[in-house]
Amino acid sequence: MASLKEYLKNKLSENKLNLVPKSFDQIGSIALFNEFPKELKKEEKIIADALLRINKSIKTVAIKKEKFSGKFRLQKIRIIAGKKTKETTHKENNIQLKLDIEKVYFTPRLSTERLRISSLVKPNETVLVMFSGVSVFPIVIAKNSKPKEIYAVEINPIAHKYSLENINLNKISIIKAFKGDVKKILPKINKKFDRIIMPLPKDAETFLDLALKHLNKKGIIHFYDFSKEEEFPKSSINKIKEHCKKFKIINTVKCGQYAPRVYRVCIDFQPT
Ligand SMILES: C[S@@+](CC[C@H](N)C(=O)[O-])C[C@H]1O[C@@H](n2cnc3c(N)ncnc32)[C@H](O)[C@@H]1O
Known part of the structure; x- marks a missing residue:
């Protein structure tokens, strides 16, 4: 500057x-x-x-x-x-997002990571975004790849309200957005997915059993976590091991700095 x-x-x-x-x-x-x-x-x-x-x-x-x-x-x-x-409309990756920066979670710093995930989505996949906020992941995926449908679940009612507004703003018809706790919503939906995205690094681990239950055979999970530099990716992989006996690591990515020498990371894995 x-x-x-x-x-x-x-x-x-x-x-x-x-x-x-x-x-x-x-x-x-x-x-x-x-x-x-x-x-x-x-x-x-x-x-x-x-x-x-x-x-x-x-x-x-x-x-x-x-x-x-x-x-x-x-x-x-x-x-x-x-x-x-505190309300504004943000643009990234060919999409627009309306949001209040104090009433919902949003960071522009993950735009490259969101594009990375959307580039992995294959045509006709069914995708679940747990913890979907204002639906930034679902909308980036819908606009930049060709999934069959995307389910989005968010507990903050204000974020959910913006999510519905943003889905309309971007003229997307394949996203189904649900308001509530993913632990209560998913059993009601009773559906399995080809890909599950878990962007809650603080405690995504506590939702891994639920995600595994709703994953199709050969499905892929994107598990976000915080990791100290010297423990990457071992500590995050160990968290997965506590919930999943056999799995293949597809990729391990540092996708942002959270604190000095602490990263926001993503482990892409496939239960086998
Ligand atoms: C780190 S933010 C990520 C939001 C969005 N995916 C993004 O990347 O901008 C995590 C989100 O998960 C939501 N959340 C936390 N616990 C939840 C739960 N049990 N069920 C559904 N959403 C939850 C929070 O309200 C918050 O919006």
């Missing part, structure tokens, strides 16, 4: 200029920063206004107050400049 620093050159001291954050997430028209260093507390507004001036696609500048937490994996956001809204 050299141009932001350039723009701020006459407004901040050399020391403070060096502390200006180098990166942020852009979700639709919202720029989302991690908490600024405390030395920049008084300059927050100057920096945010500068960003609004130099990047016309940004209409709101906000700061994350906490990491994602709780059952719905939400984060607290504080707006520091621009339009006072």
Whole structure:
């Protein structure tokens, strides 16, 4: 972000200029920063206004107050400049997504991972996305590959509401979205799938028995987990071993950094 620093050159001291954050997430028209260093507390507004001036696609500048937490994996956001809204429409991988960045989970950082998964989906597959949020995985898959149908299950009612809106917005007819706990919904659906995606790295492990029960023969599971760098991929594979006696690992992928030396990872595996 050299141009932001350039723009701020006459407004901040050399020391403070060096502390200006180098990166942020852009979700639709919202720029989302991690908490600024405390030395920049008084300059927050100057920096945010500068960003609004130099990047016309940004209409709101906000700061994350906490990491994602709780059952719905939400984060607290504080707006520091621009339009006072937390709702926006984000574009990635040929799709559009409407969402409120505080009321639902969403990260733009997994867009490459979502495209990787969609590239693996074969024509006519039946796919289940557990923990589907605003339906970003289901919609990316529906738009970029040719599955027969996709089931999506999400417990956060607001995320589910956006999910229905996003399915319409992207004119998709093959996604069936369900609101509720996957442990209660799946037994009611009583169906098996060729591919199951489990994007809940915090405790996907506790849903593995359920996923295995609903997987077709030769089906594939994408199991997300957090892993320390030195334990990758062993610790995640060990979690799978506790629930599945025989399986073939198809791929192990680091798909994002969660904390220093801790990664968000995905293990693609096929029970045998
Ligand atoms: C890490 S977020 C992932 C959301 C989405 N798949 C994405 O990639 O943006 C996990 C999601 O799982 C949902 N969730 C947590 N427990 C659940 C459960 N038992 N059944 C269904 N959804 C659940 C949360 O509300 C949250 O939206």
